[in-house]
Amino acid sequence: MAAPKTTVWHLDPHTKAKHDLLKFYLGGWFPVLSSYNGRIVFLDGFAGPGRYDSGEPGSPLIALDTLLTHSYFSNMKCEFLFFFCEAKKDRFESLSQQVAGYKEAHQPWPENVKIQLVHSEFSDTITSLVEHLRSQKRRLAPTFAFVDPFGFSGLPMSLLADLLSFNSCELFVNYMVDHVNRFATAGNVDHHLEALFGTAEYKNVGQDPSRSRQQFLHDLYERQLTDVCKFTYVQSFAMINKTGHIGYYLFHGTRDVKGVELMKNAMWKVDPGGGYQFSDRLAGQDVLFTESDVNTEPLRQAILDRYKGKRISIAALEQFTLIHTPYRKTHLRKPVLTPLEKAGVIRVERPGKSGFPDGTWVTFPS
Numbered sequence: 001m002a003a004p005k006t007t008v009w010h011l012d013p014h015t016k017a018k019h020d021l022l023k024f025y026l027g028g029w030f031p032v033l034s035s036y037n038g039r040i041v042f043l044d045g046f047a048g049p050g051r052y053d054s055g056e057p058g059s060p061l062i063a064l065d066t067l068l069t070h071s072y073f074s075n076m077k078c079e080f081l082f083f084f085c086e087a088k089k090d091r092f093e094s095l096s097q098q099v100a101g102y103k104e105a106h107q108p109w110p111e112n113v114k115i116q117l118v119h120s121e122f123s124d125t126i127t128s129l130v131e132h133l134r135s136q137k138r139r140l141a142p143t144f145a146f147v148d149p150f151g152f153s154g155l156p157m158s159l160l161a162d163l164l165s166f167n168s169c170e171l172f173v174n175y176m177v178d179h180v181n182r183f184a185t186a187g188n189v190d191h192h193l194e195a196l197f198g199t200a201e202y203k204n205v206g207q208d209p210s211r212s213r214q215q216f217l218h219d220l221y222e223r224q225l226t227d228v229c230k231f232t233y234v235q236s237f238a239m240i241n242k243t244g245h246i247g248y249y250l251f252h253g254t255r256d257v258k259g260v261e262l263m264k265n266a267m268w269k270v271d272p273g274g275g276y277q278f279s280d281r282l283a284g285q286d287v288l289f290t291e292s293d294v295n296t297e298p299l300r301q302a303i304l305d306r307y308k309g310k311r312i313s314i315a316a317l318e319q320f321t322l323i324h325t326p327y328r329k330t331h332l333r334k335p336v337l338t339p340l341e342k343a344g345v346i347r348v349e350r351p352g353k354s355g356f357p358d359g360t361w362v363t364f365p366s
């Protein structure tokens, strides 16, 4: 969307979907991380004014509320630090008021939940945070960084790499591919684009006949997140609008396979509504995140291609499904493997009489 001039603005259906996703993800992330860390951080780098024009909560209040209303909250003993950064003065003031109102409505405020509001540019905030930690020779506590700008300026890859050089930090970034595509060959904002990608290769957009411009820009950003930020796992999801057009990609980077699983579960849980959908591609087909009508054909095809002539454990098949496809583990056994076995396509050696329990091996045709 184009950046609004007003302090607050209208909540679009796709933003609502993004918020649901954040809520579902944090609902899983808070209990997991808090169970083995003394402190965890939620960092909202482009925090916004706190509420939308009809009073709907923005991402900072959503994150706080996900924690405070969590059924497991009273058992979470670690310290939670919420770090909200907003550059625009009127929005920062609005955010401060909204956060104060939220705290007032939730008294007595839990001692282990701390909030820090920062009126500053994302890049300045991260630069001083990283410098401070390095000078003190301290590590950053496990951090979920939500990075949700309107466009692509003020979001250099080198800055993300600095922040993410702390091992336990993960990233959820809104990558405005539509804007990037529009400006990629215009020549007037090259310094922003070069900073965004950490390379000038984006200028080659449109020169690869095998990929659309959007796909090229997607692949380049994904590669840079993997290579420069050194993420083990980078997943992305396209947000498709009513006209079937990709508005933006949501990229999630983590070094923990549990993070991949949590994000994937969240994606499949969200019903974007309003005609918006998430999608990913596998085996040349779009995979739409609609749990009511899951087409597992791309997963079936990908597994048959990948494991042609091989004997493979159920654990490895699950790992492949989780890490290399848009599907969840639950899409593997009943929807894909059972029909393949019934049709005599695969041979199954299992410890028990039925199903695909741990210890099962599957042989694929060559």
Ligand SMILES: C[S@@+](CC[C@H](N)C(=O)[O-])C[C@H]1O[C@@H](n2cnc3c(N)ncnc32)[C@H](O)[C@@H]1O
Binding pocket: 045, 046, 047, 048, 049, 050, 057, 058, 059, 060, 085, 086, 087, 088, 091, 120, 121, 122, 123, 148, 149, 150, 153, 154
């Ligand atoms: C898309 S909105 C964020 C919405 C919010 N994350 C939510 O979901 O409710 C982007 C916000 O970032 C702010 N902003 C723009 N440039 C910024 C920068 N360089 N650093 C920090 N905030 C910035 C804008 O004023 C705006 O409020």
